[in-house]
Amino acid sequence: MRAATLLEARDLVRRYVMRRGLLGRSVPVTAVAGLSLTLHRGRTLGLVGESGCGKSTTGRMVLGLEMPDAGSVAFEGRPMPPPGTAAWRALRARMQMVFQDPLGALDRRMTVAAQVAEPLDIHGVGGAAERADRVEALLRNVGLRPDQGARYPHELSGGQRQRVVLARALATSPAMLVCDEPISALDVSIQAQVMNLLVELQAEHGMALLFISHDLRAVRQVSERVAVMYLGTIVEEGEPDALLRDARHPYTQALVSAIPHPGRSDGRIVLQGDPPNPAARPSGCPFHPRCPVAVARCAQEAPVLRDHPGGRRVACHLADPAAFAEAA
């Protein structure tokens, strides 16, 4: 069954200008270099990649917090209005964001209940009594006790704070939630609690999730589909289990083999060289300087993301869809 499309991003490009030093030359940085993705209602897309690959910038463009330099974002079939306009503000209630650092996302001087109520105040949802009831229900929903609403963020643990952030994000019943590294600041035992909570909340509220993470393990746990990013483009996309079992892009293969796993000591692919620098994009395939199997063509020509059998998409000159079709 194919779920309905909620959000469609087409050929997004985002460039920044970075200045090196006080009098340094301005260097153009391409954070996102032609990226397309689709979010379906009630489904989760995992976005994986290393620092500087543009996954957070993608999240911000998808939410309309930043305008792409090229390309388009359409939410429920209509183009994303420019940030700051009345139409954009009205859409804010329908899409929310959860960040990595819950303490940074919360106001230290406000009680938890006041912060969860804030979106209801801003978007004018219900009367005072109704809002108080809704806040209590939201706190219970994320596994907090209503009396914890009277606490301040510093009085809560990291996991509890992330629950508060989730309660606040859910206050306006959004259709879409962008979670940017929502668990990476938490301890292992608490990460599992938050992943379970996200899956439960999605089943209950039916919102679409864009789950941005560097952790393939976590992405597999919560997502129906995963897209792997490298230097501002998607290099491979597919169903998480198939991707983990049979990664076709050499970068995905290295990423999968780098997952630390208790009790495993088989050979892993250790990539040579530094992490990619968006200010110095290589020619051709962005991954070719670190690719263990690169050929001459990879330095000259950027591969396009091509459809493979089984709903997979791969951007690699050496991954031939026909070869995989024969093997399958």
Add this chain to the structure above:
Amino acid sequence: MTLVAIRGLSVAFDGIPALREVDLDVPRGGAVGMVGESGCGKSVTWLAALGLLPGRATVTGSVALDGQELLGAQGATLDRVRGGRVAMIFQDPASSLNPVHRLGTQVAEALRLHRGMVGTAARAEAKRLFDQVGIPDAARRLDAYPHELSGGQNQRVMIAMALAGQPELLVADEPTTALDVTIQAQILDLLNRLRRETGMALVLISHDLGVVSETCEEVAVMYAGRIVEQAPAEALFANPSHPYTRGLLAALPPLDGPRQKLAAIPGGVPEPWAMPRGCAFAPRCARRTPACEVAVPSHARIAERHSVACVLAEARELVAA
């Protein structure tokens, strides 16, 4: 052969206990992993052992390096040990390096302090160390500043500095936590290679069971200031016996099989000033019994080199005996 023997090591900050009765041996040339969540005492153990804690910390117990007591040792003795026989690297290499000095100068300083090398000899040795830790274009990088290198390369510089004193033990405190996974793989690979080449022992402190299991022979799992389970790496993952170790392993999302709800450990780590009586893990433990709240469980040996601090394991030990 034991290089470092820690016995009954306890630390309290302003009278509040943070580390309780830790016993740990590091064999010469061996690799010991210390795993646990934030605040469990895995870093404090080694900061205390090397006399690196602030004055408000009270440290008791014993830390012996080759039979030489380090706790309460003279400053001069400790200065020869730290950076010399025992080196330590931390999570964030950028904040461990001095941003206004060239990398070569910083490595040369370590060489002067610990091996009395100066001038061209120190520079040549610094270049050799950069080559050894796999920094490309080593000669030119000696004149670079920390901000010109990536996080992974700066961690290599820290490792080169640690190697400058020809240590017998390298304590690496979350050395890959701030790095991307593909760079983490490179650094772990490097640490393994250096152990083989130099024969130094390694203590790897990490919150990540996977990282530790791939690098270490022995693993100690810590919870709320105590070691709760200690075993050879394979035994720990084949037969995790403390409910907390089992919980940590179960909380890790699997890489295959059906996607199910994760077996998350309920609740959170107790605050140091509100430690439960008896076993500190009991309030979160699915298998707790009334006995768990009576006294702190002692370490029971359930197999060769495998010990567990849990009343359930104590019962198993009796059955085995």
